[in-house]
Amino acid sequence: MLFNSIDFAVFLPIVFALYWALARWRRRQNLLILAASYVFYGWWDPRFLLLVVASSAIDYLVGRRLGGEQRNGRRKLLLWVSMTANLGMLGFFKYFNFFTANVEQAFSFLGSPLDLPELDIVLPVGISFYTFQTMSYTIDVYRRRLEPCRDPIAFLAYVSFFPQLVAGPIERAVNLLPQFEHNRRFERHAAVDGLRQMLWGLFKKIVVADNCAVYANPIFDDPTAHTGSTLLIGALFFTFQIYCDFSGYSDIALGCSRLFGFSLMRNFNLPYFSRDIAEFWRRWHISLSTWFRDYVYIPLGGSRGGRWSAVRNTFIIFLLSGLWHGANWTFLCWGALNAIYFLPLLLAGRNRRHLDTIAEGRWLPSAREALAMASTFLLTVLGWIFFRAETVSMAVQHLKGIFSASLFTLPTVRPTDVLLLLCAFILVEWVARTHHHALELVANWRWRWARWCVYYGLMAAIVAFGGKEQAFIYFQF
Numbered sequence: 115m116l117f118n119s120i121d122f123a124v125f126l127p128i129v130f131a132l133y134w135a136l137a138r139w140r141r142r143q144n145l146l147i148l149a150a151s152y153v154f155y156g157w158w159d160p161r162f163l164l165l166v167v168a169s170s171a172i173d174y175l176v177g178r179r180l181g182g183e184q185r186n187g188r189r190k191l192l193l194w195v196s197m198t199a200n201l202g203m204l205g206f207f208k209y210f211n212f213f214t215a216n217v218e219q220a221f222s223f224l225g226s227p228l229d230l231p232e233l234d235i236v237l238p239v240g241i242s243f244y245t246f247q248t249m250s251y252t253i254d255v256y257r258r259r260l261e262p263c264r265d266p267i268a269f270l271a272y273v274s275f276f277p278q279l280v281a282g283p284i285e286r287a288v289n290l291l292p293q294f295e296h297n298r299r300f301e302r303h304a305a306v307d308g309l310r311q312m313l314w315g316l317f318k319k320i321v322v323a324d325n326c327a328v329y330a331n332p333i334f335d336d337p338t339a340h341t342g343s344t345l346l347i348g349a350l351f352f353t354f355q356i357y358c359d360f361s362g363y364s365d366i367a368l369g370c371s372r373l374f375g376f377s378l379m380r381n382f383n384l385p386y387f388s389r390d391i392a393e394f395w396r397r398w399h400i401s402l403s404t405w406f407r408d409y410v411y412i413p414l415g416g417s418r419g420g421r422w423s424a425v426r427n428t429f430i431i432f433l434l435s436g437l438w439h440g441a442n443w444t445f446l447c448w449g450a451l452n453a454i455y456f457l458p459l460l461l462a463g464r465n466r467r468h469l470d471t472i473a474e475g476r477w478l479p480s481a482r483e484a485l486a487m488a489s490t491f492l493l494t495v496l497g498w499i500f501f502r503a504e505t506v507s508m509a510v511q512h513l514k515g516i517f518s519a520s521l522f523t524l525p526t527v528r529p530t531d532v533l534l535l536l537c538a539f540i541l542v543e544w545v546a547r548t549h550h551h552a553l554e555l556v557a558n559w560r561w562r563w564a565r566w567c568v569y570y571g572l573m574a575a576i577v578a579f580g581g582k583e584q585a586f587i588y589f590q591f
Contacts, residue, residue: 115157116585117366118320125154130373140297147271147294147374154276155239162238165203170273172199173248174266177255181262189256196252204245207237212441239589240280242438246405248273251287253409260288268294277370281363281588283381283401290378298375308372310553310569315365317572318358320580322539326355327584329529334502337512342521345512347529352502353495354536357386359587360399365551384547386494386540387472389486391455392465394494402438406431417460424460429453439501440590444509448500455493471548 115121129150136142156163176196183189214230221228251272254260263269272291333340333348340348361382371378385397395403411431417424429450436449459465472487473479479487496513503509546552556568 115154117363117370118316118580118584121157125150126370126373133374134300137298137300141265141267143298144265144267144271144294147276148267148274151271151274151276151279155274155279158239159236162236165207165238165241166244166274166279167270169200169203169245169248170270172196173252173273174263174269176252177262177269178264180252180255193252193256196249200245200249204241207235207241209437209441210235237590243282243284244273244279246284246402247287250284250405250409251291254287260291263287263291263295265295275371275376277367277374277376278378281360281367281586282399283364283367283379284405285378285401290376293376300375304372304375307554307557308369310557311369311372311551312366313369313569313572314551314553315362315367315369316576318362318365318539319586321575322535323355323358323362324584325532325535325579326351326358329527329532330355330502333527334504334508334512337503337508337515340515341523341526342515342518343523343525344527345515346521347525347527349495349499349502349512349516351529351532353386353491353498354539356498356501356587357382358539363586363588380550384543386491387487387544387547388490389468389472389483390459390464390490391452391493392459393468394490395452395456396469402435406435410434421461425457428456428460432456443506444500444503447506447509448497451497451500455497474548 115125129146133143133146136146152163152166155166173196176192180189180192183192211232214232218228218230251260251263251269255262263272268291272285272287272294275285275290278285330348330351333344334352337345337348364381368378368380379401381399381401383397383400385394388394388397411427414427414430415423416427432449432453433446434449435452436445436447439445439448456465472483478484499512500506500509503512542552546555549555553568556565559565
């Protein structure tokens with residue numbers, strides 16, 4: 115079920131009303147959330163509910179056994195059971211054909227061709243998200259950082275919580291699971307602000323992202339048919355498409371969760387205002403970046419083992435991040451490119467700068483901040499070309515076109531209306547950069563009529579620009 119669908123517009127109020135009608139019975143609320151989440155996910159294809167249930171059941175049972183097991187050997191075995199089961203399902207559905215195709219190519223190159231089977235596998239929506247979420251629970255219980263959950267309904271609801279089930283944020287059990295184990299109460303202020311955040315997320319997705327896609331998609335489909343200036347516009351539009359699409363989903367997920375008395379982690383923090391790549395990755399898809407930091411980078415030794423270990427571990431997490439996004443060499447190239455961007459900062463010990471908000475307390479950034487922000491944004495735009503391209507060769511063709519003489523010609527695509535929309539959007543995000551979402555700023559306006567003009571204006575834009583339902587980009591991951 116899509117957030118930007120009529121189905122969800124009917125589904126949400128019904129679940130909301132039933133949920134708060136059960137306010138005195140927490141376990142019944144959890145059971146309702148679980149049932150609603152399974153309906154939400156099964157709306158797409160009910161067969162794949164079995165995977166969500168299987169992953170949840172395995173980690174619930176493993177967690178219970180880990181809680182009563184003191185022998186280190188048995189504890190490691192239980193952890194491996196969870197990791198093997200979860201990564202096995204993820205690997206089969208997401209990487210089987212990619213692996214077999216590359217093995218075939220390798221053996222053909224060596225003169226010993228193979229004929230391996232290629233299966234017609236449908237990638238389950240959100241499998242990478244809920245797999246990482248449930249794995250983090252088992253790892254934390256194994257590390258004794260979390261007591262195992264003894265309520266199966268609460269645990270199943272935690273894994274399948276519908277606002278963030280299919281595209282995150284990837285919630286840690288230490289944050290979200292206790293919220294299922296304690297009573298919730300309706301807070302009008304939080305619910306109203308949740309609706310504001312949902313409205314802003316829908317605007318970002320339907321008005322900004324989907325209109326950028328109209329121009330970005332045909333340009334990326336055939337990069338050889340366009341001039342360098344047009345290719346640059348295509349890359350720029352995809353840059354805003356993926357940001358508004360994914361952060362829009364996160365805004366809707368966070369806002370929707372607040373309607374039910376839950377608090378999720380912030381997944382985006384204005385990444386395109388970053389002053390270097392390290393800051394960008396602290397602000398982009400925060401739940402995934404911190405997941406790899408805590409469960410891969412630090413266990414590998416982080417930067418404690420010297421310069422070579424830091425370089426190795428950095429490449430590992432960026433390559434894994436690329437592979438997490440999809441079974442294609444383009445994602446690995448995107449990950450490697452971001453690792454290359456990141457390394458100079460790491461080696462110079464400058465990767466922990468810029469922990470504050472840019473130009474805090476000022477209307478405009480300094481010239482140095484503006485230059486740093488612009489250069490970081492340009493590097494990001496170039497990186498997104500590999501992320502969006504169908505193949506590595508098409509990404510290379512796109513880059514070659516941009517860095518050709520035709521960059522200085524007039525573009526064949528001139529979407530003035532979308533460019534003006536992006537300028538207005540950037541201005542709004544800049545003004546509201548100290549807030550969790552842009553409409554949080556509007557909520558503080560003194561005049562009620564002005565606030566409602568903004569709300570109705572955004573709703574009118576969503577209706578006017580909303581056409582055919584388009585799935586969120588990150589559903590494919």
